Amino acid sequence: MSEHNSRYNSEALRKGKWVKLICGASNQDLPSIADLCAIYATIGVHCIDLAADAAVIHAAREALDWVHIQSGKKPWIMVSLSDGEDAHFRKAWFDPAKCPINCSRPCQRICPAKAISSYGGINEKRCYGCGRCISTCPLGLITEEDRRLTLKEFLPLLKKLKPDAVEIHTAPGRSKAFEQTIKEITSNDLPLKRLSVSCGLEGYGISAEQLAQELWLRYQSLRKHGHKPLWQLDGRKMSGDLGLGAAKVAVALWKKIRPLAPPGPLQLAGGTNESTIKQIPKGHGPEGIAFGGMARQIIQPWLLEAQTRQISLREWPEGWQAALSAANELISPWLSRDSSYPVNDPKKGHTKFVMTN
Numbered sequence: 133m134s135e136h137n138s139r140y141n142s143e144a145l146r147k148g149k150w151v152k153l154i155c156g157a158s159n160q161d162l163p164s165i166a167d168l169c170a171i172y173a174t175i176g177v178h179c180i181d182l183a184a185d186a187a188v189i190h191a192a193r194e195a196l197d198w199v200h201i202q203s204g205k206k207p208w209i210m211v212s213l214s215d216g217e218d219a220h221f222r223k224a225w226f227d228p229a230k231c232p233i234n235c236s237r238p239c240q241r242i243c244p245a246k247a248i249s250s251y252g253g254i255n256e257k258r259c260y261g262c263g264r265c266i267s268t269c270p271l272g273l274i275t276e277e278d279r280r281l282t283l284k285e286f287l288p289l290l291k292k293l294k295p296d297a298v299e300i301h302t303a304p305g306r307s308k309a310f311e312q313t314i315k316e317i318t319s320n321d322l323p324l325k326r327l328s329v330s331c332g333l334e335g336y337g338i339s340a341e342q343l344a345q346e347l348w349l350r351y352q353s354l355r356k357h358g359h360k361p362l363w364q365l366d367g368r369k370m371s372g373d374l375g376l377g378a379a380k381v382a383v384a385l386w387k388k389i390r391p392l393a394p395p396g397p398l399q400l401a402g403g404t405n406e407s408t409i410k411q412i413p414k415g416h417g418p419e420g421i422a423f424g425g426m427a428r429q430i431i432q433p434w435l436l437e438a439q440t441r442q443i444s445l446r447e448w449p450e451g452w453q454a455a456l457s458a459a460n461e462l463i464s465p466w467l468s469r470d471s472s473y474p475v476n477d478p479k480k481g482h483t484k485f486v487m488t489n
């Protein structure tokens with residue numbers, strides 16, 4: 133990773149242009165991961181959030197090296213972990229034997245990954261846990277299957293994978309577990325460029341003020357161990373990046389948290405889509421955004437066609453250009469923003485926080 137790229141990515145956080153691609157936490161569909169990474173790295177995203185899995189990271193790195201040669205761009209690679217029992221990685225599941233024969237299969241129609249065929253259940257390799265299908269089943273047959281990675285399993289992986297950044301998914305009341313996680317990660321002496329903390333309100337029954345207090349506790353741990361924070365606000369869990377409603381929830385959370393949050397850039401996730409930017413006041417807004425299912429969905433036709441042809445999207449110029457243009461429409465408005473951020477100091481109110489880099 134060149135110093136130039138690292139500066140470009142850090143600068144994006146400072147200027148409010150940061151874009152992360154969430155590649156799908158448990159995606160084992162390696163050719164699609166490589167093409168997804170190649171497309172969004174070429175557009176200029178700053179970070180790609182991948183499953184902590186050697187094969188996944190290898191596929192992504194190969195694609196990112198290709199992009200680096202073509203364009204000089206190289207996003208950070210981020211891997212995620214939870215500091216609690218909740219699973220960060222999920223896949224959907226149902227038993228097809230229970231489906232009525234005359235079901236119109238709304239689950240199949242909504243799946244952006246084409247993981248549900250016209251018969252049978254969910255193709256585990258294709259499902260990337262976006263959650264869209266869950267609410268479509270009139271019989272409530274679709275459930276989430278949790279995938280957990282413990283700290284003990286994660287640490288050796290971290291050493292092997294050498295990501296540029298780590299994201300810790302935390303929840304209210306887990307400041308001690310968070311502190312322990314940070315301590316262990318730090319003791320592995322990895323040159324991490326950023327430590328992201330992901331937290332939301334949904335499902336915890338707390339207020340924005342309480343969430344902000346939790347973030348301040350995480351902030352103390354991060355600074356104690358010398359890490360630069362990045363706060364990921366999850367509007368909705370497994371939102372599937374659905375329309376305007378989800379976009380509004382994600383932006384509303386940012387509006388509540390911004391005046392209360394500890395220093396460090398705020399990045400939206402969980403419900404982000406093409407409508408999100410329209411909800412944000414001009415010259416203002418979060419310092420970054422993450423796109424998951426939406427980013428994949430808009431280029432899915434070309435990903436699938438490349439798979440059918442048994443080639444990489446990079447080997448199919450028309451498909452590559454078409455996918456690039458669709459991805460660009462979603463991402464470019466964010467890359468051209470400038471929203472430097474004032475940040476809270478608990479004693480002085482709003483002050484400028486200087487990120488050293």
Ligand code: SF4
Nearest residue numbers: 224243259262263265
């Ligand atoms: S809609 Fe999402 S969660 Fe459901 S099967 Fe497809 S990828 Fe998996």
Ligand code: SF4
Nearest residue numbers: 231235237238239269
């Ligand atoms: S919508 Fe429900 S019942 Fe219909 S095919 Fe999908 S999982 Fe089965």
